[in-house]
Amino acid sequence: MDTEIKQYTVSVYTENNIGLLNRISAIFQRRHINIESLNTSPSEIEGVSRFTIVINITESQMKKIQGQIEKQVEVIKAYYHTEDETIYQESCLFKIKSDLLFDERQIQNIIKESNARIVTVNKEFFVLEKSGRTQEIELLYRELSVFGIMQFTRSGRIAVTKDEMKISTMLEAFQH
Amino acid sequence: MKETQTLKNKEKSKKVTERISGSEAVIKCLLAEGVDILYGYPGGAIMPVYDELYKYQDKIHHVLTRHEQGATHSAQGYARISGKVGVAIATSGPGATNLITGIADAQIDSTPMVCITGQVGSHLLGSDAFQETDIVGISTPVTKWNHQITKASEIPEVFAKAFYIAKSGRPGPVLIDITKDAQFEEFDFSYEKCTGIRSYIPVPDTNENDLNAAAELINNAKKPMIVWGQGVILGEAEEEFKAVIEKAGIPSAWTILGASAIPTSHSLNVGMVGMHGNYAPNVLTNQCDVLIAIGMRFDDRVTGNLESYAKQAKIIHFEIDPAEVDKNVKTDVAVLGNAKASLRALLPLLNTNSHKEWLQKFKDLYNIEYEKVIKDDLHPTKEGLTMGEVLKEINMQTKGEAAIVSDVGQHQMIACRYADFKTTKSNITSGGLGTMGFALPAAIGAKMAAPEREVVMIAGDGGYQMTIQELGTIFQQKVPVKIVVLNNEFLGMVRQWQQLFFDKRYASTEMTNPDFVAIAKGYHIDAKKVVERKDLKAAVKEMIDCDGPYFLEVCVEKEGNVFPMIPTGASVSDIRLE
Ligand SMILES: Cc1ncc(C[n+]2csc(CCOP(=O)(O)OP(=O)(O)O)c2C)c(N)n1
Numbered sequence: 102m103d104t105e106i107k108q109y110t111v112s113v114y115t116e117n118n119i120g121l122l123n124r125i126s127a128i129f130q131r132r133h134i135n136i137e138s139l140n141t142s143p144s145e146i147e148g149v150s151r152f153t154i155v156i157n158i159t160e161s162q163m164k165k166i167q168g169q170i171e172k173q174v175e176v177i178k179a180y181y182h183t184e185d186e187t188i189y190q191e192s193c194l195f196k197i198k199s200d201l202l203f204d205e206r207q208i209q210n211i212i213k214e215s216n217a218r219i220v221t222v223n224k225e226f227f228v229l230e231k232s233g234r235t236q237e238i239e240l241l242y243r244e245l246s247v248f249g250i251m252q253f254t255r256s257g258r259i260a261v262t263k264d265e266m267k268i269s270t271m272l273e274a275f276q277h
Numbered sequence: 278m279k280e281t282q283t284l285k286n287k288e289k290s291k292k293v294t295e296r297i298s299g300s301e302a303v304i305k306c307l308l309a310e311g312v313d314i315l316y317g318y319p320g321g322a323i324m325p326v327y328d329e330l331y332k333y334q335d336k337i338h339h340v341l342t343r344h345e346q347g348a349t350h351s352a353q354g355y356a357r358i359s360g361k362v363g364v365a366i367a368t369s370g371p372g373a374t375n376l377i378t379g380i381a382d383a384q385i386d387s388t389p390m391v392c393i394t395g396q397v398g399s400h401l402l403g404s405d406a407f408q409e410t411d412i413v414g415i416s417t418p419v420t421k422w423n424h425q426i427t428k429a430s431e432i433p434e435v436f437a438k439a440f441y442i443a444k445s446g447r448p449g450p451v452l453i454d455i456t457k458d459a460q461f462e463e464f465d466f467s468y469e470k471c472t473g474i475r476s477y478i479p480v481p482d483t484n485e486n487d488l489n490a491a492a493e494l495i496n497n498a499k500k501p502m503i504v505w506g507q508g509v510i511l512g513e514a515e516e517e518f519k520a521v522i523e524k525a526g527i528p529s530a531w532t533i534l535g536a537s538a539i540p541t542s543h544s545l546n547v548g549m550v551g552m553h554g555n556y557a558p559n560v561l562t563n564q565c566d567v568l569i570a571i572g573m574r575f576d577d578r579v580t581g582n583l584e585s586y587a588k589q590a591k592i593i594h595f596e597i598d599p600a601e602v603d604k605n606v607k608t609d610v611a612v613l614g615n616a617k618a619s620l621r622a623l624l625p626l627l628n629t630n631s632h633k634e635w636l637q638k639f640k641d642l643y644n645i646e647y648e649k650v651i652k653d654d655l656h657p658t659k660e661g662l663t664m665g666e667v668l669k670e671i672n673m674q675t676k677g678e679a680a681i682v683s684d685v686g687q688h689q690m691i692a693c694r695y696a697d698f699k700t701t702k703s704n705i706t707s708g709g710l711g712t713m714g715f716a717l718p719a720a721i722g723a724k725m726a727a728p729e730r731e732v733v734m735i736a737g738d739g740g741y742q743m744t745i746q747e748l749g750t751i752f753q754q755k756v757p758v759k760i761v762v763l764n765n766e767f768l769g770m771v772r773q774w775q776q777l778f779f780d781k782r783y784a785s786t787e788m789t790n791p792d793f794v795a796i797a798k799g800y801h802i803d804a805k806k807v808v809e810r811k812d813l814k815a816a817v818k819e820m821i822d823c824d825g826p827y828f829l830e831v832c833v834e835k836e837g838n839v840f841p842m843i844p845t846g847a848s849v850s851d852i853r854l855e
Contacts, residue, residue, distance in 0.1 A: 120413060123417050165603075168601075168602075171599070171600070174421065175477075
């Protein structure tokens with residue numbers, strides 16, 4: 102039995118229906134598995150939604166959960182991948198006091214080096230946006246928190262696979 | 278793509294439509310799906326549908342149960358004996374929540390069922406309106422699929438989908454919630470049965486290589502053993518299954534829900550597996566070289582401790598639900614697909630065989646079990662009546678042709694162990710959920726679906742009282758079910774555990790019971806109570822001979838135990854005989 106806990110990114114292709122989020126998240130809740138991040142969006146196929154879910158579990162648990170997810174009537178297909186098999190991004194926003202931008206030279210360097218982007222600036226605050234891998238965002242957070250962060254928010258992970266995933270052709274096979 | 282869509286639209290527009298209300302549409306959908314009976318309980322949020330039921334009463338029979346839980350169990354009993362979809366209907370709020378136990382039971386036992394609930398008007402959704410509950414949210418984890426309808430025009434498509442999902446593939450319960458305004462709203466109705474859903478593959482394809490691999494393992498096995506489950510019955514694969522075991526000469530044991538797929542008396546039927554199953558199949562699970570699981574899911578009550586379950590054996594799993602493969606027990610070969618089709622394809626690949634010596638081992642262990650347990654259960658010499666002897670008497674007088682509907686507890690294990698099943702779909706019980714109160718309403722549904730069959734319900738004094746009010750349904754509907762209560766004045770199964778594992782501390786398991794005969798008679802049901810062995814035969818005869826419903830209370834020994842038994846966490850081979 103494998104006991105190694107790894108991070109998996111699960112991609113679930115589904116019909117776009119009310120209540121499905123509830124059904125899918127319940128699969129994790131029931132097994133007492135914490136969802137690290139969850140994102141839903143349209144997919145490359147018209148009318149098909151995609152869930153991207155990040156969890157830390159063992160591979161055998163992962164396989165069982167994949168089966169349980171696919172068992173849902175409105176789920177078309179579920180895949181799981183390790184971190185090395187995906188190209189992923191997360192996105193975050195920082196709200197920071199405007200004074201700091203001018204008083205703390207270091208902040209300007211951090212912004213430049215981290216490839217973050219200033220979304221807006223006004224008298225009170227400025228907003229910084231950064232997309233990247235988890236660690237990059239965590240690093241930026243650590244660097245900025247020294248100066249004080251008024252607000253911080255981070256998106257769910259979005260990911261594509263390194264391998265070609267011919268989901269569209271696969272989907273044709275499901276078209277009865 | 279565009280073209281086909283317009284074509285489809287054109288075809289649709291050609292279809293005959295009629296302008297009717299949502300609630301009338303509900304009835305028409307049910308009729309189109311061949312529903313002629315439904316079980317339910319009215320209330321404010323479902324009144325428009327009930328009003329239509331009144332108009333359509335010559336076409337569709339509504340059975341007023343005495344509690345919504347009763348409606349679900351009746352629908353389950355109906356479905357289990359007929360193989361058709363059972364239908365239950367309730368109002369919003371408490372009506373809907375009362376359905377949940379039956380829905381959960383149907384989900385875990387793969388029973389095809391459609392539940393219809395009324396809901397408050399769509400403008401009130403989420404406002405904590407009178408009798409509003411989020412029944413779609415509440416039922417999500419225990420339904421195969423559910424959906425809320427807020428517009429009448431959704432009704433035909435959702436109903437078609439619901440019936441298709443409930444009965445296809447691995448069957449299960451579906452819930453449709455309909456807001457009151459959608460019941461009133463008028464629209465142009467037309468109905469088309471559902472034949473497929475893009476995202477849903479009810480039956481996975483069977484892979485020929487897997488079949489060949491399975492056949493090779495079976496052909497080379499010296500000590501093969503089959504454990505079959507309800508998948509054989511749900512897949513209507515009884516004939517194929519019998520042909521396979523007979524050709525390959527494989528001793529075959531059943532899970533509680535697999536019971537009756539082949540007759541009890543079949544020479545290759547070696548009994549029940551699991552916690553209170555038979556000695557031989559449990560012990561020999563840990564000696565066989567190939568274990569073939571067919572339409573069963575390795576429930577923990579079947580496997581005992583997984584760490585020591587059939588470790589020596591190669592495991593083959595015939596299964597319709599891919600999520601069951603490797604869920605509990607790692608398989609060597611998994612054959613996906615419907616049992617009927619895959620067993621049919623397997624048959625020509627198998628060598629003719631008999632495994633005489635191996636089969637003899639089952640017989641030897643049966644003899645041990647007979648001496649230690651069965652003899653005393655069926656032919657007791659001590660004073661108190663045993664549950665086993667009551668079963669034996671029922672077997673004799675129904676010639677093993679009755680459908681046995683059992684509740685949950687000691688009597689259930691005794692009923693499943695000792696009932697003599699001659700025909701398939703004869704064992705109706707709550708397996709996966711173990712729902713006390715299941716039997717009485719389920720027996721109603723079973724008898725209504727198969728009036729030609731003798732339906733005998735067996736319950737304990739505890740479970741019987743959980744749905745005892747359904748005697749009212751029996752009386753009003755004149756359902757001639759035979760009701761047997763094995764009264765030990767205890768919650769027997771729990772008391773047994775207390776005796777064995779809690780130093781006989783009988784915490785809250787003793788029952789002071791009412792006059793059950795008087796209660797039955799209060800519902801105008803013929804009734805008798807038996808306290809002595811000498812009266813048993815005549816009483817069972819009177820019950821079977823009775824044309825109407827009949828209640829029989831048998832006072833059995835108070836502290837009788839069910840053996841064999843695999844204590845929780847123990848290995849199947851550590852099964853105790855005493
Ligand atoms: C709804 C429900 N509540 C509690 C239980 C736990 N339980 C399992 S068996 C049992 C005792 C059953 O007693 P009785 O109906 O008298 O049958 P007996 O075991 O005596 O044959 C209980 C309480 C259950 N299975 N279902």
